[in-house]
Amino acid sequence: MPRRAPAFGQFFGQLFGLAYTLLWCLAGPLAFFSARMRQGWKERLGLGKPAPCEIWIQGASAGECALVAGLLEHLPNVPVLVTTCTSQGLDVLSRIDSPNLQSRMLPFDLPLLMGRMLDTASPKAVVLLETEIWPGLLMACAARGVPVIVVNARMTAKSLAGYLFLGPLLRLWAPQRIGAMAPADALRFGLIFGAQRTTVTGNIKFDRAMNTPLLPLDENPLAGLVLRDHPFVVLGSVREQEEPLVLELIRQLREGNSHCVIGLFPRHMHRIPAWEGLLARSGIPFALRSSLHGQAQPGSVVLWDAFGEMNPAYALASRAFVGGSLARLGGQNFLEPLAQGALPCVGPHTRNFDWVGGEIFGSLVFKSASIPELARFLLSPAPPRSEVRAAALTYVHARQGATAASIALIRPYLHRSPHA
Known part of the structure; x- marks a missing residue:
């Protein structure tokens, strides 16, 4: 069932959702003046249907998309949809050899577009990498009861100041679990979403580091x-x-x-x-x-x-x-x-x-x-x-093991029916 907030919180959540949608409708067309934003514009507008998946992973950049390969190694035979915000991210994903992976651009963060994506792909869980806090996606997931897990989570002190302003609203659509890179990141995410949701899992990048063999x-x-x-x-x-x-x-x-x-x-x-x-x-x-x-x-x-x-x-x-x-x-x-x-x-x-x-x-x-x-x-x-x-x-x-710890956060949510 969708998570229920108190009536007072629901009212302000709905008001924010309307204002956020209006802002996107006004500012969205300006994005197409950017050559970068015009890349993959059909998918950014939510056109084209993704195949059904078990997990939807969102990683904004090429660096975040590079972490997906490590996650997939721990999730054999699990259909995964990965979205990204850049063409470089799509290039990285295209080099991952997995028959269970489909990739596309992330739609604009309108709750309506995100909701349509969730209804089509029907994931059992949504996984956000590092700092991917998208209010429209969080609202759409909360409305459908789709659990959200943030892995390799990081947040700077500067970013925290901005998120704290929206903290009371963001807590209405809080992720179920947050696996932070370091104690400082866990503390910052905890201030926004609640300390009981956060744990320190380490940095997945260490699991991929130094894997190039020494060349004689x-x-x-x-x-x-x-x-x-x-x-x-x-x-x-x-x-x-x-x-x-x-x-x-x-x-x-x-x-x-x-x-x-x-x-x-x-x-x-x-x-x-x-x-x-x-x-x-x-x-x-x-x-x-x-x-x-x-x-x-x-x-x-x-x-x-x-x-x-x-x-x-x-x-x-x-x-x-x-x-x-x-x-x-x-x-x-x-x-x-x-x-x-x-x-x-x-x-x-x-x-x-x-x-x-x-x-x-x-x-x-x-x-x-x-x-x-x-x-x-x-x-x-x-x-x-x-x-x-x-x-x-x-x-x-000495600093490896974050991938396995992150998978441990995700796996419990795979044994459930979508939107349950």
Whole structure:
């Protein structure tokens, strides 16, 4: 049966639902001025019928959709509908090899559209990943008695302030269970939905981390690129906003060791021409990876314009810098070089990977806003690759198990009739 709120709460809930629907009707058409929002517009409008499923999972971004593969491994033979808000999320889902998975864009958060989706797909439970608190979907689920479970739940202090304003209303349509990444996240969700609904399950991302095998030197396709007695430093996933600082880092690396070969990986390929200009104007010798068929010149930069070679480069590197961290961009994945046994360093901005835990910066990852300090770290002798990887695996394995804990929250709701 649908969950019943007190009459007073029901009245304000209905009033909010009407106002929320009106707001979407007024603002929704403006969304189509965005090229991103026009992608998958038929599904965003709720057109086309999904097949019936046991579970509906919503993950907004590509990063959240990547967690779905781990969940599906624990739910064999369970038909699952996964929705996302981005075309990148759909791309990630298309690479998951599962006959039980169907994917599509999330409809606009109108209670009517969400309700139609629930009636068609008839899931026994709806699973929301991380911060996917959609009032329209929660209202539609509550009206039909479909239980909602939030897994890998996270919430910043800034987001909490906004949700607290709507807290009394959101509690009318509260999820049944919330599995939080960390105690702080559980506390914040508890303030909105009630502490009795929340538990700390850990972060599913740890269960997927470090799963890339160590690439031996004799199997590395880049092995002939650098002389073994010369340092090879990788600057990975460099973003446009930090390019001047990275250029200064390159200068200091070359001053510190004139034989050092630097592998430069821009995060986005369209920045390759810009980097060609920056390096040429700075008088720094460089070669495009696509034109390099032998050993790189000592003291030069290899500007990577080839896809799919980041992991082999990390497996060859003495040490690595991971970008997106010298500007306020949240940082890129510093676990990737650790998986290949290369100690990484980062700038001060690593918000995107706060889930890894601050302890890692005191042992396995060097963090600094100082370009000279980063350069000195990168030119320091490299420890044995096997020891670095083993230490990283120990760190990660101690924090795994969140996928199984999340499935334990979901599974009880599968043994029920839809809308029961």
